[in-house]
Amino acid sequence: MYFKKLFLTSLFSLGLLHAQSNVGLNINDKDLEVLASIDLNEFTYYSDTTSYLIDASYLHTDDDDLVTVGISGENTFQGVEGLALGFGAKLVFADNFIALPLFAKARYMLSLNDSIPTTSLSTSLAYAPSVLSFSDAESYTEFRVEADMEIITNIHLYTGYRNIDTEYDNDDKTFNNSFYGGMKLSF
Secondary structure: OHHHHHHHHHHHHHHHHOOOOEEEEEEOOOOEEEEEEEEOHHHHOOOOOOEEEEEEEEEEOOOOEEEEEEEEEEEEOOOOOOEEEEEEEEEEEEOOEEEOOEEEEEEEEOOOOOOOOOEEEEEEEEEEOHHHEEEOEEEEEEEEEEEEEEEEOOEEEEEEEEEEEEEEOOEEEEEEEEEEEEEEEEO
């Protein structure tokens, strides 16, 4: 229990202290997820078009908790205006479960007229085969899709769907399969 409190406090503190970062919270009737992201380019004064990010999340469900920490690179796709692609890896921790999935993400900023707030659609896919799964883990698969709208400058409301499958050595478990809604604060 102490680790959970320390982790949540750290996520919020890190998000609040650094520019080009965000913290978020999403919920549904059974789950709570806290997210944080920090742009490493701000620390290194790196000014290339690629953004390097550290992401962390804590997902609490009725059955178990899932903690992730990852690093990725993200850049705009030059062939399609408004499209950004990212690739990376993250560590996933659950009860007797550790995995190192590789992931890809895409975000498309919709080109709507000026009277509609900034809106984007995003998706991500993470996968760890058995060679990247440790402890009692056999594999890990995560799929997400989200719609996001910046309702006030730097305040985003979003809704999404996530499906997380954790395959153990002797049991397959759909860790989470749910819709959710939330809010993100960007700095």
